[in-house]
Amino acid sequence: MADSNKESYDKVFSSLEKHHEWFENSIPLIASENIPSPAVREAVMSDFGNRYAEGWPGERVYAGCTYIDEVEIQCMELAQKLFKAEFADVRSVSGVVANLAIYSAYSNPGDVMIASSIPAGGHISHGKKEHSGTAGLVHGLDIEFFAFDPEEMTLDVDKTKAKVEDLKSQGKLPKIAMFGGSVFLFPHPVKELAEFLKGHGMHINYDAAHVAGLIAGGKFQDPLREGTDTMTMSTHKTLFGPQGGLVIGSEEHAEPIKKAMFPGLTSSHHIHHMGAKAVAFAEALEFGKDYAEQTIKNAKALASELNNVGFKVLGEKRGYTESHQTVVNVLDYGDGGTIEADLEKANIIVNRQLIPGDLKAGRHYMHPGGIRLGTSEITRLGMKESEMKEIASLLKQVVVDKKDAGEIAARVKEFKTDFKKTQYCFDNKLGAYEYVKLR
Ligand SMILES: *Cc1c(COP(=O)(O)O)cnc(C)c1O
Numbered sequence: 001m002a003d004s005n006k007e008s009y010d011k012v013f014s015s016l017e018k019h020h021e022w023f024e025n026s027i028p029l030i031a032s033e034n035i036p037s038p039a040v041r042e043a044v045m046s047d048f049g050n051r052y053a054e055g056w057p058g059e060r061v062y063a064g065c066t067y068i069d070e071v072e073i074q075c076m077e078l079a080q081k082l083f084k085a086e087f088a089d090v091r092s093v094s095g096v097v098a099n100l101a102i103y104s105a106y107s108n109p110g111d112v113m114i115a116s117s118i119p120a121g122g123h124i125s126h127g128k129k130e131h132s133g134t135a136g137l138v139h140g141l142d143i144e145f146f147a148f149d150p151e152e153m154t155l156d157v158d159k160t161k162a163k164v165e166d167l168k169s170q171g172k173l174p175k176i177a178m179f180g181g182s183v184f185l186f187p188h189p190v191k192e193l194a195e196f197l198k199g200h201g202m203h204i205n206y207d208a209a210h211v212a213g214l215i216a217g218g219k220f221q222d223p224l225r226e227g228t229d230t231m232t233m234s235t236h237k238t239l240f241g242p243q244g245g246l247v248i249g250s251e252e253h254a255e256p257i258k259k260a261m262f263p264g265l266t267s268s269h270h271i272h273h274m275g276a277k278a279v280a281f282a283e284a285l286e287f288g289k290d291y292a293e294q295t296i297k298n299a300k301a302l303a304s305e306l307n308n309v310g311f312k313v314l315g316e317k318r319g320y321t322e323s324h325q326t327v328v329n330v331l332d333y334g335d336g337g338t339i340e341a342d343l344e345k346a347n348i349i350v351n352r353q354l355i356p357g358d359l360k361a362g363r364h365y366m367h368p369g370g371i372r373l374g375t376s377e378i379t380r381l382g383m384k385e386s387e388m389k390e391i392a393s394l395l396k397q398v399v400v401d402k403k404d405a406g407e408i409a410a411r412v413k414e415f416k417t418d419f420k421k422t423q424y425c426f427d428n429k430l431g432a433y434e435y436v437k438l439r
Contacts, residue, residue: 017435024420024433025413026347027391031325031374032182032210034240035381035432037283037425040276044242045436049272054262068271075278082216082281082288083231085224085248090277091261091269092245095209095234096125096134101247102176102232104264105256106203109140111175112167114202116155118365119354120148121183123207135178144174150356153185153315157192164200173200179228180207183353183372185314185321187221194227206231211323212246213238213376216284217292220323229253235273238295238324238376240424241280242273287424291379295324298375301385302326305392310400314355314370326373327353333399335367343371345405346398347412348391381419381432390415 054061057069079088092098116122127133128143135141147159177197179188206223212233214220230249235241247257303320307313312329313320330339336352355370397403422432
């Protein structure tokens, strides 16, 4: 911290610009990320980001909300249309906060929730207190896990039913059943379990943080039609909006969720992001079907090309994936942590991943057995099946052949030259990673 204030200030901008340049010349394969359109970025930069609009449109507790109300009403209507839902609360600032709204509305501290464990694809916001999981730590829920079938890479319906009966006999019947997760290759058996879970009085939520864009495009599963009460999500993973959250459901759930969201969980609801969500929902309504279809095609193509070049790809028995994700067991070549670092040096951005069997073998999240790849962002940039072949080959050259990272990074940069604009949007004058200077 020997720098002058102006030097520190300048350094921030220099890091920001370098980050943009790096991502422009990289292959971004983080499954929870995406690249928003220039239109979404424009809304995020607007004055909405400097305002408060507590409460509900038309019932605000501050003046100055005329145009914010117009946009928020539109945002809710677009979300309802996109997911065929009666009700949408667009104020959640993130997927985690959306889940907290469900915990607050439908359970009390000390109650039990059934969800997926992390090695079975669950998210830390569904987790236990001893792991600092949101549900346990923040809302005091006791967490039990769905039974998971590692061969089928999804929940085991019969064993889950037996588990619930067993919990009931111990007086620990869950109040909430939480479907969805972060490693999500195949749809969850909502249809097969909803009636049984409802029969035991549970509130069923589906956390679509990862797959919201695929659901909106009609290409994954349709949880609200399969028996889910409410759905929570992030707005920036396969749903290519700004960072944020969304809760939807039928009208009967409107009041408890609205109360949980405000005053319970938000004061400012990041109104610039709310405006940008409206833009992204309109884009998803117009282009989301084609986008979801190509994203899944690309994930399947990437998985089978990776298998062709010798990688062990999970979910082989079922065709590897039905989502935007591919999970690879990399234990033949190192561990997920080291391989993530090697790939980063070659400008291929992935994340390490716990896979079934890791914990039993004593591997933990810093050095797990797998890596997870997502096709959301590369699809948004216009890549198709033929590019997946090239990406699989580049991955092999780094991970298997241990080629020089600098050499591969140069090839990645070259490969990226034709993919510098966001597709599946109304306007793309600005480059996807173009840095906008206002100062
Ligand atoms: C990413 C993720 C979240 C968290 O969403 P944020 O928007 O980052 O708060 C919640 N649930 C699941 C299943 C996720 O994958």
